[in-house]
Amino acid sequence: MGKSEDSEKKKKMKDVEISVPIVYGNAAFWLGKKASEYQSHKWTVYVRGATNEDLSVVVKRAVFQLHSSFNNPTRIVESAPFELTESGWGEFEIAITLFFHNYVCEKPLNLYHHLKLYPEDESGPMSTKKPVVVESYDEVVFTEPSESFLARVQNHPAVTFPRLPAGFTLPPPVPQDESKRKRGDTKDHPLSQWFLNFSEADELLQLAAARQQVQTHIAKLRRQISLTDGQNQPFKSL
Amino acid sequence: MDAKDILGLPKTPLSITQEKKSRPQKDSQRKPDGISREVYALTGGVAPLMPSIDVSQLKRRPPSDEKITWQWLPFTSSARKDNLELYHWVRVVNGVPPTGDYSFAKYNKSVDVIRYTDEEYEKHLTDPKWTKEETDQLFDLCEQFDLRFIIIADRLPTTRTVEELKDRYYSVSLAILVARAPSLGEVPGHPLVKEPYNVTQEIERKRALSMVLSQTKHQERKDTEVLAEAKRIAESRLAAQAAEEPDIPATLDIGPESAERAVGSGDTISPSNVQVHAAAAAPSTSVIADNSSTLASLRMLRVYLRTYALEQMVQAASSSAGLRTIKRVEQTLQDLGVNLKPKVPTKAVCAEHLELRKEILTLLNLQKQLQYKEAEGSSFRDGSYGDMPGSSKRSQRAVDQDRTFVPDSISFGVIPGDRGVKREQKRKGPGRASETPSSPAGAHKRPRKMKASDL
Numbered sequence: 001m002g003k004s005e006d007s008e009k010k011k012k013m014k015d016v017e018i019s020v021p022i023v024y025g026n027a028a029f030w031l032g033k034k035a036s037e038y039q040s041h042k043w044t045v046y047v048r049g050a051t052n053e054d055l056s057v058v059v060k061r062a063v064f065q066l067h068s069s070f071n072n073p074t075r076i077v078e079s080a081p082f083e084l085t086e087s088g089w090g091e092f093e094i095a096i097t098l099f100f101h102n103y104v105c106e107k108p109l110n111l112y113h114h115l116k117l118y119p120e121d122e123s124g125p126m127s128t129k130k131p132v133v134v135e136s137y138d139e140v141v142f143t144e145p146s147e148s149f150l151a152r153v154q155n156h157p158a159v160t161f162p163r164l165p166a167g168f169t170l171p172p173p174v175p176q177d178e179s180k181r182k183r184g185d186t187k188d189h190p191l192s193q194w195f196l197n198f199s200e201a202d203e204l205l206q207l208a209a210a211r212q213q214v215q216t217h218i219a220k221l222r223r224q225i226s227l228t229d230g231q232n233q234p235f236k237s238l
Numbered sequence: 239m240d241a242k243d244i245l246g247l248p249k250t251p252l253s254i255t256q257e258k259k260s261r262p263q264k265d266s267q268r269k270p271d272g273i274s275r276e277v278y279a280l281t282g283g284v285a286p287l288m289p290s291i292d293v294s295q296l297k298r299r300p301p302s303d304e305k306i307t308w309q310w311l312p313f314t315s316s317a318r319k320d321n322l323e324l325y326h327w328v329r330v331v332n333g334v335p336p337t338g339d340y341s342f343a344k345y346n347k348s349v350d351v352i353r354y355t356d357e358e359y360e361k362h363l364t365d366p367k368w369t370k371e372e373t374d375q376l377f378d379l380c381e382q383f384d385l386r387f388i389i390i391a392d393r394l395p396t397t398r399t400v401e402e403l404k405d406r407y408y409s410v411s412l413a414i415l416v417a418r419a420p421s422l423g424e425v426p427g428h429p430l431v432k433e434p435y436n437v438t439q440e441i442e443r444k445r446a447l448s449m450v451l452s453q454t455k456h457q458e459r460k461d462t463e464v465l466a467e468a469k470r471i472a473e474s475r476l477a478a479q480a481a482e483e484p485d486i487p488a489t490l491d492i493g494p495e496s497a498e499r500a501v502g503s504g505d506t507i508s509p510s511n512v513q514v515h516a517a518a519a520a521p522s523t524s525v526i527a528d529n530s531s532t533l534a535s536l537r538m539l540r541v542y543l544r545t546y547a548l549e550q551m552v553q554a555a556s557s558s559a560g561l562r563t564i565k566r567v568e569q570t571l572q573d574l575g576v577n578l579k580p581k582v583p584t585k586a587v588c589a590e591h592l593e594l595r596k597e598i599l600t601l602l603n604l605q606k607q608l609q610y611k612e613a614e615g616s617s618f619r620d621g622s623y624g625d626m627p628g629s630s631k632r633s634q635r636a637v638d639q640d641r642t643f644v645p646d647s648i649s650f651g652v653i654p655g656d657r658g659v660k661r662e663q664k665r666k667g668p669g670r671a672s673e674t675p676s677s678p679a680g681a682h683k684r685p686r687k688m689k690a691s692d693l
Contacts, residue, residue, distance in 0.1 A: 203581060
């Protein structure tokens, strides 16, 4: 492949990005009768695919950095589901570092989540059955993905695959041995009944309505301005 | 007002009283036991926080139920191929010498060099630049010296560079691996397949490294200057041609090639650097310019979160606006029932959000424009070109007190019918009651101060 072809390809691929929608957060159960002074809650902090698909095609490992009062506060999780369960009493910020496979990206990515144990409504009774759940939706965007990355994740449900520029072909995917790998998706996760639903439709509607209002207002203002200009004109010629 | 009153600090400092208390304590502690005062002073003169060696522990001997002797005994190592017997001191417990291999034998590791048969050589491995003898020699040395190519290069009679040797070795090994693999499926996992040896890249890399190493301080300074210059040119180019931006790595080639290569993958050009230069290069910040340079810096990050990207784009879009304007945009968003930070930040949602913010900025700017023009118009009509100190003072006070008001005109959903921007007839502010709705007082020749109420 000549150098000009390479740079041609590069130009086309410049705006290609792969995005992986994720949800990260925690679920915390009050231990009720079994609670002690230092272990009042049992909580799980996790990073999952937004549609509960297996993230391990992209994520190699997740490192959860806990408060220094925990033993071995740096917890490394090498396989999906990327989560960590602990017990404690305090709320603090957890730094989650995602490390990706070599063919994905060499740089890690940091997420920050404030661990929530106590319900917003302080007056309400605490329940051991219903956990306090706080989740955040985000998307991990990879720019200028390599060919091997693209080949590896095409047709994978956890990944939003981009539209490739015209004339671009990918090598066929390497068949993976499905039976050997453990299930890394969170569809049947014990906490899945508490997972929140994130739908972009509502937000899009909200934004579209707002934009409509603003645009109407802008049009009115423009009319007003040209009207006022007309009124001021005779004065200006003086 | 005393500063301490404002801060709520006690007027008499506590520290002095604390010092007085601690000093008599220290004096009484200074009686050392068993060593003279001067020697004690050498160690700092204060009792240690924790005893470094517990004196009672020193007198104790190891558990006396075991009988320990040290003996000069022979030993052999499994790492040796001959049966050489050497001697060393051995700690014998209760007359039983320790068992097991020599403790350092486990470190005798070597590399698994794949050896080919002559058949395989004929079938897969012939190369115009390498004779079979040379290749055999190379592999013998590789095995003997555990792939220490610098030594191997020295030992081979032919003058070959280290990269050539490595290239030959790795390509032969790869060829054998592929040839021997029973199915294609087993091959991809092997490190030789995943990361093949790239000769040209290696040569370039080493050349660049040696150039970096041999750079003088002067050269370093010149290089950073030129790199900065190149970046500025790149950024201003991006600003100018939003549609057809050249690749950033391509434009950086303008700079000294060695410096750029030495920088390597370009990861060291941190995004913050790029943004700083973007700000310097394009002082007339058009929104398009900001957007494209933000996009460029995001692209260089290789991986980022969508929320982070949105933040950057919002910042870029609002770079020309003051803090007050930004607050007004956020207030407007809230009034419209839109989350300041989207709850579901997908690509589409973020794009819409960004556009909405930009449109609100446009809206606010248009409102300001309209105010100016209407004020102009009313000043023309009033014909009041002189200074009116009384009324100007009033309007000034009004500014101070109205500053925190949310402008009514932007409250969506309250405007009945088609009246556009309304004057502040509803609101009552001090000193404003006497003003007529259409002519804000104090419209004179010198530029009017914008009042919060005008928007």
